[in-house]
Amino acid sequence: MRILVVMDPIERVLIDKDTTFGFLLAAQRRGHEVFYCNTEHLYAEGGEGWARTAPVTVKEDHGDFYRLGPWVDARLGDFHSVWMRQDPPVDRDYLHASFILDLAGDALVVNNPTGVRFANEKLYALQFPEFCPETLVTRDIAVIRRRLAEKGEPLIVKPVDGHGGAGIFLLRPDDRNVSSILETLTGEGERWVVVQQYLPAAREGDKRIILIDGVPVGAILRTPQADDNRGNMHVGGTVSHAELTERDRAICAAVGPRLRQDGLWFVGLDVIGGYLTEINVTSPTGIREVEKLAGVDLGDAYVKWVEGAVAARAQVP
Ligand SMILES: Nc1ncnc2c1ncn2[C@@H]1O[C@H](COP(=O)(O)OP(=O)(O)O)[C@@H](O)[C@H]1O
Numbered sequence: 001m002r003i004l005v006v007m008d009p010i011e012r013v014l015i016d017k018d019t020t021f022g023f024l025l026a027a028q029r030r031g032h033e034v035f036y037c038n039t040e041h042l043y044a045e046g047g048e049g050w051a052r053t054a055p056v057t058v059k060e061d062h063g064d065f066y067r068l069g070p071w072v073d074a075r076l077g078d079f080h081s082v083w084m085r086q087d088p089p090v091d092r093d094y095l096h097a098s099f100i101l102d103l104a105g106d107a108l109v110v111n112n113p114t115g116v117r118f119a120n121e122k123l124y125a126l127q128f129p130e131f132c133p134e135t136l137v138t139r140d141i142a143v144i145r146r147r148l149a150e151k152g153e154p155l156i157v158k159p160v161d162g163h164g165g166a167g168i169f170l171l172r173p174d175d176r177n178v179s180s181i182l183e184t185l186t187g188e189g190e191r192w193v194v195v196q197q198y199l200p201a202a203r204e205g206d207k208r209i210i211l212i213d214g215v216p217v218g219a220i221l222r223t224p225q226a227d228d229n230r231g232n233m234h235v236g237g238t239v240s241h242a243e244l245t246e247r248d249r250a251i252c253a254a255v256g257p258r259l260r261q262d263g264l265w266f267v268g269l270d271v272i273g274g275y276l277t278e279i280n281v282t283s284p285t286g287i288r289e290v291e292k293l294a295g296v297d298l299g300d301a302y303v304k305w306v307e308g309a310v311a312a313r314a315q316v317p
């Protein structure tokens, strides 16, 4: 296959941590022709999506982990598959890039741009309320203050479009910082925030469950540092192997078919103490850690899935 990977600048890749690097290794190992670009290289012309692209080869060598060939203009529709792996935030530029990916002709774009636009990572989870912690989405500071006073228990508050642990606060009813935190996070009531029951199980960890085509294929647990509320690897959470519980499987069984229907084929669920807190669809990570801890190569599984999906498409008359 000819594959285009749209990603953040490759020179900044962390080869032991980045899922995209695992995908590049696996695609290369499986004999595919892999091309590289950033979102800024995408463009549309004559109703077709294009990109300035360079063939890329990779190896697991910190000092010399990638080589790019000559840059050429390529029609997105001339690739078998295009992998959108640009990190969040899903801002205006991200959305505009996704509209260019809509013009990719017959190429299988993973994840499907329509699905990604549809699925805000924190709010999409609310479509499965039976698995979510008690959650309020609002931009009204007075409502949040009232909720905190009524409950008399700590609440987590976070931006609806946050990622990597950014802007996550624990609000305590007696904390005199509450108003200031809420004014800052909501921009004086201009931006929505997610207000959530604090899950004490977060001390043990936040489970990342990776799904390919709606099916769970691996999991890791991210445990916060003693002096932090957040388990994200990006802010120093430690990673260990995780098994799926009955409850985790029930979550996957409920969410999986919907993910498939929405073209969200490579997804990371965040589950804290059996509660679904986030459905990561933009550029979920975790496969390098699964490979290290469980010895399962999810890069290989992902590329195999793409091979099958591309072949199945080719057979449709
Ligand atoms: N309801 C909650 N209760 C306790 N901790 C939480 C809760 N929601 C989030 N956290 C903590 O914040 C971290 C990041 O939360 P998450 O909602 O996944 O946002 P992000 O997009 O930044 O990853 C989690 O790993 C967890 O440690």
Ligand SMILES: [Mg+2]
Residues within 6 Å of the ligand: 164, 165, 270, 278
């Ligand atoms: Mg998360």
